[in-house]
Amino acid sequence: MPVAKVNGVETEFEPGMTVLQVAERAGEEIPRFCYHERLSIAGNCRMCLVEVKPGPPKPQASCALPAAEGQEIFTNTPMVEKARKGVMEFLLINHPLDCPICDQGGECDLQDQAMGYGRDASRYDENKRAVEEKNMGPTIKTFMTRCIQCTRCVRFITEVAGVPDIGMISRGESAEITTYLEQSIDSELSGNVNDLCPVGALTHRPWQYHYRPWELKKTETIDVMDALGSNIRADARGAEVMRVLPRVNEDINEEWLSDKSRYAVDGLTRRRLDQPYVRENGRLRPASWSEALGVVADRLTAAPADRIGVIAGDLQDAESMKATLDLFRALGSANTDCRQDGMAVGGEAREGWLFNSGVAGIEQADVVLLIGTNPRVEAPLLNARLRKGWLSGDTRILSIGEAADLTYEVEHLGAGAKTLSKLPKAATDALKNAERPAIVVGAGAIAGANGAAVLNAIGALAKKVGVVKDGWNGFNVLHTAAGRVAGLDMGFTPADGGLDVAGMVKPGALDVLFLLGADEVDTTGSDAFRVYLGSHGDRGAHGADVILPGAAYTEKPGIYVNTEGRVQMAERVVFPKGEAKEDWAIIRALSERVGHTLPYDSLDQLRQRLMGDHPTFGRIDYLVPAAAFDVGALGKKGDPGEGEFRSPILDPYLTNPIARASATMAELSAQRVTPVAMAAE
Amino acid sequence: MSVRRLAKVQPDSFAFSKATMQKAEWWIAKYPADRRQSAVIPILWLVQKQEGWVSEPAIRAIAALLDMPTIRVLEVATFYTMFQLEPVGTAALIQVCGTTPCMLRGSGELMRVCKEKIGPKDQLSADGRFTWQEVECLGACANAPMAQINDYYFEDLTAEDMAGIIDDFAAGKAPQPGSRVGRASSEPEGGAITLTDPKLYDGSAAKPIKTLPNSAPAKEPA
Numbered sequence: 001m002p003v004a005k006v007n008g009v010e011t012e013f014e015p016g017m018t019v020l021q022v023a024e025r026a027g028e029e030i031p032r033f034c035y036h037e038r039l040s041i042a043g044n045c046r047m048c049l050v051e052v053k054p055g056p057p058k059p060q061a062s063c064a065l066p067a068a069e070g071q072e073i074f075t076n077t078p079m080v081e082k083a084r085k086g087v088m089e090f091l092l093i094n095h096p097l098d099c100p101i102c103d104q105g106g107e108c109d110l111q112d113q114a115m116g117y118g119r120d121a122s123r124y125d126e127n128k129r130a131v132e133e134k135n136m137g138p139t140i141k142t143f144m145t146r147c148i149q150c151t152r153c154v155r156f157i158t159e160v161a162g163v164p165d166i167g168m169i170s171r172g173e174s175a176e177i178t179t180y181l182e183q184s185i186d187s188e189l190s191g192n193v194n195d196l197c198p199v200g201a202l203t204h205r206p207w208q209y210h211y212r213p214w215e216l217k218k219t220e221t222i223d224v225m226d227a228l229g230s231n232i233r234a235d236a237r238g239a240e241v242m243r244v245l246p247r248v249n250e251d252i253n254e255e256w257l258s259d260k261s262r263y264a265v266d267g268l269t270r271r272r273l274d275q276p277y278v279r280e281n282g283r284l285r286p287a288s289w290s291e292a293l294g295v296v297a298d299r300l301t302a303a304p305a306d307r308i309g310v311i312a313g314d315l316q317d318a319e320s321m322k323a324t325l326d327l328f329r330a331l332g333s334a335n336t337d338c339r340q341d342g343m344a345v346g347g348e349a350r351e352g353w354l355f356n357s358g359v360a361g362i363e364q365a366d367v368v369l370l371i372g373t374n375p376r377v378e379a380p381l382l383n384a385r386l387r388k389g390w391l392s393g394d395t396r397i398l399s400i401g402e403a404a405d406l407t408y409e410v411e412h413l414g415a416g417a418k419t420l421s422k423l424p425k426a427a428t429d430a431l432k433n434a435e436r437p438a439i440v441v442g443a444g445a446i447a448g449a450n451g452a453a454v455l456n457a458i459g460a461l462a463k464k465v466g467v468v469k470d471g472w473n474g475f476n477v478l479h480t481a482a483g484r485v486a487g488l489d490m491g492f493t494p495a496d497g498g499l500d501v502a503g504m505v506k507p508g509a510l511d512v513l514f515l516l517g518a519d520e521v522d523t524t525g526s527d528a529f530r531v532y533l534g535s536h537g538d539r540g541a542h543g544a545d546v547i548l549p550g551a552a553y554t555e556k557p558g559i560y561v562n563t564e565g566r567v568q569m570a571e572r573v574v575f576p577k578g579e580a581k582e583d584w585a586i587i588r589a590l591s592e593r594v595g596h597t598l599p600y601d602s603l604d605q606l607r608q609r610l611m612g613d614h615p616t617f618g619r620i621d622y623l624v625p626a627a628a629f630d631v632g633a634l635g636k637k638g639d640p641g642e643g644e645f646r647s648p649i650l651d652p653y654l655t656n657p658i659a660r661a662s663a664t665m666a667e668l669s670a671q672r673v674t675p676v677a678m679a680a681e
Numbered sequence: 682m683s684v685r686r687l688a689k690v691q692p693d694s695f696a697f698s699k700a701t702m703q704k705a706e707w708w709i710a711k712y713p714a715d716r717r718q719s720a721v722i723p724i725l726w727l728v729q730k731q732e733g734w735v736s737e738p739a740i741r742a743i744a745a746l747l748d749m750p751t752i753r754v755l756e757v758a759t760f761y762t763m764f765q766l767e768p769v770g771t772a773a774l775i776q777v778c779g780t781t782p783c784m785l786r787g788s789g790e791l792m793r794v795c796k797e798k799i800g801p802k803d804q805l806s807a808d809g810r811f812t813w814q815e816v817e818c819l820g821a822c823a824n825a826p827m828a829q830i831n832d833y834y835f836e837d838l839t840a841e842d843m844a845g846i847i848d849d850f851a852a853g854k855a856p857q858p859g860s861r862v863g864r865a866s867s868e869p870e871g872g873a874i875t876l877t878d879p880k881l882y883d884g885s886a887a888k889p890i891k892t893l894p895n896s897a898p899a900k901e902p903a
Contacts, residue, residue, distance in 0.1 A: 171760045
């Protein structure tokens with residue numbers, strides 16, 4: 001490895017690294033505004049100036065200068081110091097002094113670096129330039145006077161999000177960042193530009209003026225808005241979660257976050273269930289815990305075991321599902337299901353329902369076949385990964401299902417099962433000849449009546465083209481719900497002779513239907529006594545006969561398993577609202593009333609039990625390397641039919657009760673989804 | 682330079698003329714198929730030739746033609762001041778150089794004439810036939826003061842010359858471009874006064890030399 005000297009200290013570096021990266025490697029912090037390790041290099045802020053020998057006797061922008069063998073890099077000489085101070089003075093010429101009213105105040109790169117390189121007073125007597133505010137959509141608030149033209153937002157939207165909407169128009173002093181004719185940015189990753197902005201030019205519109213960063217209590221936890229389990233930091237003030245920011249996790253979300261994961265938090269304070277309700281004469285009335293649990297227990301014990309059933313929702317933590325499953329099995333019920341979307345997975349080998357290649361691993365695939373999935377709406381950050389692979393020129397992407405704009409080139413083969421059974425030879429050959437072929441299966445393909453047959457056909461195809469081989473497992477199921485894999489891992493599926501979701505909601509099927517946060521199934525046809533345990537007054541609660549108020553994902557510690565099978569632990573950020581309790585505790589209390597007291601009194605004991613029964617849950621933050629399995633045995637042999645694959649997500653911004661309660665999500669849905677849907681008609 | 686924005690009033694549509702399209706295709710063919718965007722500046726230029734200015738529908742049409750994001754075309758169109766984002770005079774677009782040499786040689790007078798005969802700077806005249814602008818150095822400083830009118834340089838101008846030129850354009854005539862004091866290019870006004878000896882140019886003044894200076898190898902130090 002080549003060696004350069006940083007302030008006299010010899011430092012090894014990889015060929016191709018820049019001077020800035022070498023200096024970082026040597027432990028020297030280089031101030032920067034435009035440089036970002038995940039974006040292309042722009043080199044336009046000039047803050048990262050260093051002195052380099054050999055070279056011209058002037059400061060050099062270290063972010064754009066390739067490091068070379070034997071180079072001497074100086075980061076703290078008087079010349080560097082003076083150059084950076086000069087750059088800072090120029091940056092501050094037109095930057096307003098409105099830090100006290102700026103949302104970025106307290107977490108602003110410019111503010112921080114001005115502490116190190118700024119002058120105490122300005123030498124500039126002219127008027128500062130003023131720039132008109134720009135509309136960029138519901139997620140981005142602009143204060144363009146504060147902009148220092150680093151173009152991070154332009155590069156992010158163009159490179160990572162793949163929606164080249166932002167640009168810098170005009171030049172010199174009149175340069176402005178804007179979208180074309182101030183149209184809203186149509187990207188599901190738009191919120192990230194606010195994180196990237198080193199100053200307060202782009203800030204989070206939904207949280208504008210809501211908080212100062214130093215007032216917030218920061219908790220590192222896990223996101224549940226999609227099945228990726230993005231790592232987040234939830235910041236709370238008092239009892240309210242004020243914002244959600246991404247945390248770096250190279251294996252899942254890198255450092256990005258989708259708009260839904262980020263901005264749905266205002267839904268945590270609206271339409272909340274904060275006390276138990278019992279239906280009386282057709283109307284719900286507030287009740288005490290003891291009364292509500294008593295009613296539920298009476299119904300559960302009175303009904304025959306095969307006439308009670310439970311559906312687990314999309315946002316459930318593993319602990320509450322485990323407790324519920326244990327309770328219903330103790331009651332003798334086989335009617336348990338966690339697959340609200342009706343995907344025909346579960347039962348067999350764990351690899352049959354996992355995203356085996358891993359979220360990061362999909363970048364390595366050279367040919368990807370998407371079947372019945374639109375990753376852009378189902379898992380925006382996975383889509384960004386696919387785009388990254390495509391951009392590097394190594395990944396070829398084919399699709400069967402809806403033809404959608406995924407921000408990269410997709411060879412659309414057909415709409416549904418018909419295409420799957422008669423795949424063009426070119427496509428099968430491409431998969432067969434690929435070194436690391438991958439198939440991504442979505443709910444659009446394997447949900448519904450033909451689901452099992454379609455899954456079987458996909459499995460057969462996967463086997464034929466060698467998607468699962470030594471050292472590579474490219475069979476991927478892309479889930480849309482954060483709680484699904486945990487449910488499947490613990491067997492939250494119908495036991496022998498049990499009813500599945502579709503069977504349970506049929507009229508006359510059950511006497512008592514327990515909805516564990518299940519809001520995505522239509523239960524209006526069911527005439528069973530419906531109990532809803534959940535956090536929001538949403539679809540599930542509307543028809544319920546008893547409502548047990550539970551905790552939302554920020555209000556309980558919980559284990560979530562993401563679509564690739566990675567077990568992650570979420571933390572409690574704030575306490576449940578009002579009289580609401582953590583879900584597992586409610587089930588535990590109920591179990592006592594029905595005479596089948598669950599054998600755990602604390603969350604730790606419950607987790608012990610969970611990990612004891614299902615060892616996969618014990619491997620926190622660890623992705624088990626996907627093993628080979630018989631992919632051909634998936635599903636059930638049958639006629640896959642000719643149906644078209646349709647993603648179950650009609651509106652990506654309104655997929656769960658929290659998002660449906662969020663004003664921001666409603667606005668995004670109205671702006672981004674409704675016009676498209678109307679145009680399609 | 683002020684902030685460059687698209688004109689408030691825009692036409693409903695834009696269509697490439699046959700001739701423009703032909704030339705555009707010639708430009709596009711110069712670049713690899715996946716680098717069509719490289720032709721954006723020539724094509725903006727062609728569109729401006731066709732329409733006189735670059736309109737918003739034209740920007741969209743260019744983006745569609747070159748298969749590039751609209752904002753990228755807008756970036757280019759707003760970056761270069763040679764692209765007119767507002768309609769300009771149909772008879773003449775007068776760009777008076779206002780940079781130091783021209784200013785010292787009387788460009789202020791030219792601008793005064795323009796203002797009197799046409800109206801305020803950067804605005805279409807009342808009859809829509811003239812626009813005048815003050816621009817930065819056009820690189821003809823030896824012939825200051827000067828102005829670019831449509832595609833040609835008019836040099837060594839006086840206020841009277843400018844008035845005459847504007848009148849000619851108004852009358853539908855095409856005034857002769859170039860110097861108003863009879864210079865062919867940037868040679869001294871009134872002819873050369875130094876280096877006039879014809880012997881300098883016929884080779885007769887040249888004397889043969891024995892060796893080229895420093896051509897001998899350096900002496901080794903003793």
